[in-house]
Amino acid sequence: MATWSPFPHPGLFNFTVESLKKSWVRLHAGDAEPYPQHPLLEQAWVHFHNGDFAGARTLGLEAAAAGETSGMTVANKATCIYACYLEKSEQARLDLFMDVAQRAGAQTVHTPQNQNGWFLQAYALGRYSQAISVAKALAQGLGSKVKDSLERTLQICPQHVEARIALGAFHAEVIDKVGALIGGMTYGARKDVGLQLLSEALQHHPDSAAGLVEYANALVMLNGDASHDQATQLYERAASCVPADASEQLYCELAKTELTAH
Numbered sequence: 001m002a003t004w005s006p007f008p009h010p011g012l013f014n015f016t017v018e019s020l021k022k023s024w025v026r027l028h029a030g031d032a033e034p035y036p037q038h039p040l041l042e043q044a045w046v047h048f049h050n051g052d053f054a055g056a057r058t059l060g061l062e063a064a065a066a067g068e069t070s071g072m073t074v075a076n077k078a079t080c081i082y083a084c085y086l087e088k089s090e091q092a093r094l095d096l097f098m099d100v101a102q103r104a105g106a107q108t109v110h111t112p113q114n115q116n117g118w119f120l121q122a123y124a125l126g127r128y129s130q131a132i133s134v135a136k137a138l139a140q141g142l143g144s145k146v147k148d149s150l151e152r153t154l155q156i157c158p159q160h161v162e163a164r165i166a167l168g169a170f171h172a173e174v175i176d177k178v179g180a181l182i183g184g185m186t187y188g189a190r191k192d193v194g195l196q197l198l199s200e201a202l203q204h205h206p207d208s209a210a211g212l213v214e215y216a217n218a219l220v221m222l223n224g225d226a227s228h229d230q231a232t233q234l235y236e237r238a239a240s241c242v243p244a245d246a247s248e249q250l251y252c253e254l255a256k257t258e259l260t261a262h
Contacts, residue, residue: 005086007051007246015049015245017042023049026244029205030162031116033073038063044074051246053082069114072107076100076120084127085250094131100124108149115157119166122149126166134177143187146170161205165214168197172218191222209251212238235259 015023020042024035027049036042044059056078063071083096101124107117126146129137137143147170153163171194174183183189198215205211216234219227238255241248 002092004054004082005088007053007086007250009051009246009249012249013050013246015046017046020046020049023244030160030165030208030210031077031119032157032160033070033116036068036070036074038068038071040066041068041071041074044071044078048074048078048081048247049245051249053078053086053246057082069107069111070116072103073114073116073120076104076107076124077116080120080123080127081247081250085254090131094128097124097128097131101128113156115153115160115163118149118156119153119160119163122146122153122163123166125149126170130173134173138174138178138187143170143174147187159204161201161208161211164197164201164204165208165211168194168201169214169218170194171197172221176221194218195222207241209238209241209243209248209255212241213251213255232259 020027021035036045040059040063044056044063047053047059048056057075060071060073060075060078064075065071079096079100083093083100087093087096101121104117104121104124107114108121111117122145125142129142129146134143147167150163150167150170153160154167157163171183171189171191174187174189175191175194177183178186180189180191195215195218198211198218201211202208202215212234216231216238219231219234235255236259239252239259241252241255243249243252
């Protein structure tokens with residue numbers, strides 16, 4: 001594995017196993033991941049929430065190799081966050097997303113009731129699609145795979161906030177790229193469904209910077225200038241969120257960038 005760039009705010013978060021337990025419900029309000037039962041997994045999640053994504057990946061894969069299949073979840077989530085926010089090489093980002101998609105795909109075969117196997121497969125493919133262009137990804141058939149995996153996530157775990165956000169964003173992006181008619185006929189994308197999913201996600205987790213930003217983006221894509229004020233309010237709320245861990249810190253910084261751009 002190539003050397004990964006470090007989290008740019010070392011020491012900002014200092015979770016221990018004890019504080020991880022106390023904060024788990026808040027930290028995993030988005031993905032409904034159950035608390036790990038293996039010490040190696042506990043340490044992997046400590047690394048993840050402190051911003052040591054390379055360490056989280058290494059320990060997660062070690063745990064998976066030792067038979068703890070949920071180790072794949074922390075390894076894949078760490079890889080996705082790193083690829084999204086810290087990897088500077090575009091080709092390396094694409095390779096990391098495809099690595100996750102392949103590992104998560106295998107995880108769904110071995111543990112089909114693990115909601116985050118399905119979610120992280122969809123997340124990685126979705127980010128890959130955005131990187132190569134959504135239109136190109138749809139032409140390659142990735143859109144249906146992303147949608148199917150997100151819907152499977154919500155069948156297994158209806159309270160999965162991050163899947164609800166991602167599926168809402170999917171509806172909006174497809175309509176934005178190919179139009180409501182083709183988007184609806186070919187991919188089942190609907191404006192009302194997309195906005196409803198994003199609204200529901202924020203009802204479950206009102207302090208989700210990711211949910212606020214994606215809802216704002218969807219409004220802009222679907223309604224244009226008519227939603228400018230509402231979208232700006234959502235960006236402002238996202239920018240003012242207090243991050244609970246390193247991954248949220250990175251997303252809040254992105255929200256502030258979005259706010260400046262709008």
